[in-house]
Amino acid sequence: MNVDFTLASFLLTVLLVCNAKQWTVRERVHYLLAGYDSIGRPVQNATTPIQALIDVVLQQVVDLDEKNQVLVTSLLIQLKWRDEILSHKLQILRALIRRDWQPTDQTDSNGGGNLFDVDEISFVLPSDRIWTPDLYVYNNAADGNKGMLRVEESRLRVSECGEVTWNLPVTVQSLCNVDVLYFPFDHQICDVRIGSWMYDKAQFELHLASRSNDSKAMLNGIMENVELGIPEAKLFVQERITVDRMKFSQVTLRIHIKRRALFYGYTVIAPSILLCVLTIFSFWLPSGNAKKIDIGLTVFLFLYFLQVLIAENTPESNSTPLIGSFLTVVMTLNSLSLISATWVLYVHVQSKQDPCPAPPRLLWTMASRVMGPVTRTMYGQAQEKLYIQLHANRDVLNKTAEQDSNIASLTNAKDQSNIHVVHWLYIATVADRLLFQIYLFATLICIFIFLIYAPISYDVKI
Numbered sequence: 001m002n003v004d005f006t007l008a009s010f011l012l013t014v015l016l017v018c019n020a021k022q023w024t025v026r027e028r029v030h031y032l033l034a035g036y037d038s039i040g041r042p043v044q045n046a047t048t049p050i051q052a053l054i055d056v057v058l059q060q061v062v063d064l065d066e067k068n069q070v071l072v073t074s075l076l077i078q079l080k081w082r083d084e085i086l087s088h089k090l091q092i093l094r095a096l097i098r099r100d101w102q103p104t105d106q107t108d109s110n111g112g113g114n115l116f117d118v119d120e121i122s123f124v125l126p127s128d129r130i131w132t133p134d135l136y137v138y139n140n141a142a143d144g145n146k147g148m149l150r151v152e153e154s155r156l157r158v159s160e161c162g163e164v165t166w167n168l169p170v171t172v173q174s175l176c177n178v179d180v181l182y183f184p185f186d187h188q189i190c191d192v193r194i195g196s197w198m199y200d201k202a203q204f205e206l207h208l209a210s211r212s213n214d215s216k217a218m219l220n221g222i223m224e225n226v227e228l229g230i231p232e233a234k235l236f237v238q239e240r241i242t243v244d245r246m247k248f249s250q251v252t253l254r255i256h257i258k259r260r261a262l263f264y265g266y267t268v269i270a271p272s273i274l275l276c277v278l279t280i281f282s283f284w285l286p287s288g289n290a291k292k293i294d295i296g297l298t299v300f301l302f303l304y305f306l307q308v309l310i311a312e313n314t315p316e317s318n319s320t321p322l323i324g325s326f327l328t329v330v331m332t333l334n335s336l337s338l339i340s341a342t343w344v345l346y347v348h349v350q351s352k353q354d355p356c357p358a359p360p361r362l363l364w365t366m367a368s369r370v371m372g373p374v375t376r377t378m379y380g381q382a383q384e385k386l387y388i389q390l391h392a393n394r395d396v397l398n399k400t401a402e403q404d405s406n407i408a409s410l411t412n413a414k415d416q417s418n419i420h421v422v423h424w425l426y427i428a429t430v431a432d433r434l435l436f437q438i439y440l441f442a443t444l445i446c447i448f449i450f451l452i453y454a455p456i457s458y459d460v461k462i
Helices: 002-019 025-033 084-100 262-282 291-312 322-350 361-375 379-390 404-408 413-457
Strands: 050-065 070-082 123-126 135-137 155-158 163-175 187-196 204-208 228-241 247-259
Touching (some): 050 187, 262 322, 291 322
């Protein structure tokens, strides 16, 4: 093959020298590609590895599919390497052009050189006409053949010294191990690993371009994603060892992705907080109002809907998303509020029995001596108000009825039953207020831990 290539080059050189004419671009390209083999590596010595410079510009993070753990990125990859075969032919071509060059009408007004300078020979060629490296995305998430970094009908530039520059605008689908623990305040570290598919380090080796280590330069001009932000990115070279102990040169683009929580803020977080507020305000209803249970059930169903919505958009993993944990805790508090509302309603119903039974002594002691002071609901005031409401048409008690001594003086059975009614209503009132305080305190603690403290304290670096 080398003999045929040398012979073809020699014959074409003799033919062109004999013609002694101006060289057009078409003739130069024809000479350059005559006898060129795009299959083999373009080196004079088969043991010489091709040293390639690579630069990767992250144009946009298109999407992060958390469910399938796939990262879609738009990259601009620039490769530079020296083609020794083209370099040798360009030296010959330069000498031939210098020899055959003649001044024409394109000569400048000072009688200088041709406007098509013979010292500046560069070509733009189709990428399939010369040898190009077989770059592959090792952590490819698409179909196998789509992992090859190829652009149909792409062009590359060949300089006068045989240096080939190949720019590849590609969209890459790569695997990314998504950790959803802090979702939607999460940070993800995703890698895009690129290297030759068949050429090991003895044949092809990648090196970083001079500015590839600069994170700011790499992210310069990046198109923003409305959901995902890119605080930093890093490009570095690694060595990949295969199962048969072959060493390959690999370039890894490591991307730090920070989710913008604003979208989930008004679609998930804000509705959840408003539902908590709605449950809190339901405690303001009278303790015997059954509508409290209706409100609690409605809130519970909507929270469950949000929980299912989040589960459908996050991958299955050992860790539960932060927002999922928050919703679970809120649902638990909501369930407890439903149970407590049902119990308070039961206590309220006890007061409507005729004759009304006396509340258990322990329950009454807890309500009057523990829950009452905690909720700042003193028994005398509550007894007076509730008793007057029950007997609005009877002038049985006056303002001094709030004293225990006066209550004890009611000796007839009807009055004693009314006192039991007041006791039950007082127990229901203080229990409802105590549960309101517990729910309010627990809700504020959950909002602080899950939505304020955890997101602020969580950060990662690449």
